[in-house]
Amino acid sequence: MASLNVGNLGEYLREQRRAAQLSLRQLADAAGVSNPYLSQIERGLRKPSADVLQQVAKALRISAETLYVRAGILDEREREELETRAVILADPSINERQKNVLLQIYDSFRRENGFVPETDGTGGTGGRPPADGRSGADGRPGTDDAVGADPTLKADARKDDNPHS
Numbered sequence: 340m341a342s343l344n345v346g347n348l349g350e351y352l353r354e355q356r357r358a359a360q361l362s363l364r365q366l367a368d369a370a371g372v373s374n375p376y377l378s379q380i381e382r383g384l385r386k387p388s389a390d391v392l393q394q395v396a397k398a399l400r401i402s403a404e405t406l407y408v409r410a411g412i413l414d415e416r417e418r419e420e421l422e423t424r425a426v427i428l429a430d431p432s433i434n435e436r437q438k439n440v441l442l443q444i445y446d447s448f449r450r451e452n453g454f455v456p457e458t459d460g461t462g463g464t465g466g467r468p469p470a471d472g473r474s475g476a477d478g479r480p481g482t483d484d485a486v487g488a489d490p491t492l493k494a495d496a497r498k499d500d501n502p503h504s
Contacts (some may be wrong), residue, residue, distance in 0.1 A: 346370065347382070347409060347461055348383070348406065348409040348410045349380055349381040349383040349408050350381075350383075351406075352380060352381050352395065352399075352406075353381045355399050355401055356381075359399055359400070360434055361398075361399075363378055363381070364397070366395070366398055369398035370391075370394040370395045372394065372395070377395070380395075382442070386410065386425055387410065389403075389407060389412055392406040392407060392410060392412070401427075402418075402422065404417075404418040404421050404422060405418065410497055423445065424442060424445075426460075427441050427445070428441055428442075450462040
């Protein structure tokens with residue numbers, strides 16, 4: 340069986356498994372995949388699905404996004420954006436509204452710098468600059484500010500702007 344082009348995924352998995360001091364069989368059991376299948380992945384003979392990679396990552400207690408990048412499912416920029424978002428969402432010291440506002444600000448800065456966030460509902464390009472080089476909805480960088488995206492913040496901003504309220 341010829342080796343598939345899955346980057347250095349198999350090698351990386353083997354290193355992570357050994358670092359975790361797990362046998363191939365132990366990792367296969369923990370991840371819920373067969374021992375022979377996991378062996379074929381490590382040897383570069385099989386390209387696992389994203390679901391299998393997620394199960395293996397969970398069993399190894401590592402980032403699934405890292406495995407996605409190594410398998411060629413996700414590019415490096417997308418992984419970095421996902422990790423940034425995951426850290427914000429996992430922070431127990433801020434509430435959900437604050438997390439949403441922070442993500443909106445993050446998206447605003449990315450748009451200002453020429454990247455269209457995938458999660459903004461505008462058919463983003465996965466963190467890559469749009470083909471026409473425009474950033475905001477009107478084509479000007481930074482015009483879709485994050486504060487404007489949250490209706491409660493818009494109302495607060497209007498109160499501050501109006502000295503008669």
